[in-house]
Amino acid sequence: MKRSYFKILITVLLILIPVFYFGIFNSKVSLTYETNNPGDCISLITGRNLCQDIEQMKILIAVDIIIIVLLMLFRKKIIRD
Structure with missing residues (x-):
């Protein structure tokens, strides 16, 4: 894998963390307002x-x-220049 593809993959994975956190926040708001108890x-x-x-x-x-x-941890084995 090229170094640029590796950096893009890491960036995408890092961006997904706040997206998933927003999903938790969104579900908690729905839990508050869309349920009776x-x-x-x-x-x-x-x-x-x-x-x-x-x-x-x-x-x-x-x-x-x-x-x-x-x-x-395994980036040296993954990245082939």
Whole structure:
């Protein structure tokens, strides 16, 4: 992989972290306004399980960070000039 492609990949992965965090924030706002009780997780408007969406976003952030760390650890083996 060329160095420029590697930098683009790392940049995209870094940009995804705030996007996933915004997804968590958005789901928490929906959880506040689209449910009757604070303990409910199912949206009355869309019918989606908002608690599951929040957990999936947390997992995606963790996987994203792990991929970034692994790419940085093995960058000398990955990058071929």
